[in-house]
Amino acid sequence: MYLIFPFNFLAFTKGIELPEDEFDFIARRAICAVFRYQDLCDYTYTEAYASSLGIVLEKLILKLLMQPEFNTPEPVISFLTKFSKKIQFTDDINSYVRIFHADPRLPPVVYNYRDLEKDNPVKNF
Numbered sequence: 001m002y003l004i005f006p007f008n009f010l011a012f013t014k015g016i017e018l019p020e021d022e023f024d025f026i027a028r029r030a031i032c033a034v035f036r037y038q039d040l041c042d043y044t045y046t047e048a049y050a051s052s053l054g055i056v057l058e059k060l061i062l063k064l065l066m067q068p069e070f071n072t073p074e075p076v077i078s079f080l081t082k083f084s085k086k087i088q089f090t091d092d093i094n095s096y097v098r099i100f101h102a103d104p105r106l107p108p109v110v111y112n113y114r115d116l117e118k119d120n121p122v123k124n125f
Contacts, residue, residue: 007052013059015116027064057084
C-alpha cells in the first residue's frame with residue numbers, strides 16, 4: 001500500500017481497529033507524509049485535501065503525540081487539536097488506496113470517507 005500523501009491515511013482513521021504496534025507505525029508514517037512536503041504553507045489546499053489533513057492530524061498524529069512516552073508539550077497538543085478541527089471543512093472526501101503488490105495496471109481502490117464504517121478497503125488488506 002502506498003502511504004505517501006496525508007490523504008492516503010484516511011482509511012486508517014475510521015471503520016478499522018489497529019493493534020497498538022500497527023497504529024504506532026501508521027501514525028509515524030503519517031507524520032513523515034505531512035513533513036515530507038516542506039512547502040505545506042505555500043501549498044494551495046482544496047477543501048477535501050485540507051479536510052483530510054485535519055482528520056489525519058486528529059485521528060492519527062495527535063493520538064500518537066498524546067501518549068505519555070512522547071511528553072508532547074500541552075501548547076503543541078492544544079494548537080494541533082484546534083487546528084485539526086478548524087481545517088475539517090467536510091467529510092465528503094473521495095480518496096484512494098493503491099495496493100503495491102497488486103497488478104500495477106489495476107486502478108486504485110476509491111472510497112468515500114463517509115462510507116468507511118461499513119466499507120473500509122484496508123480491512124481486507
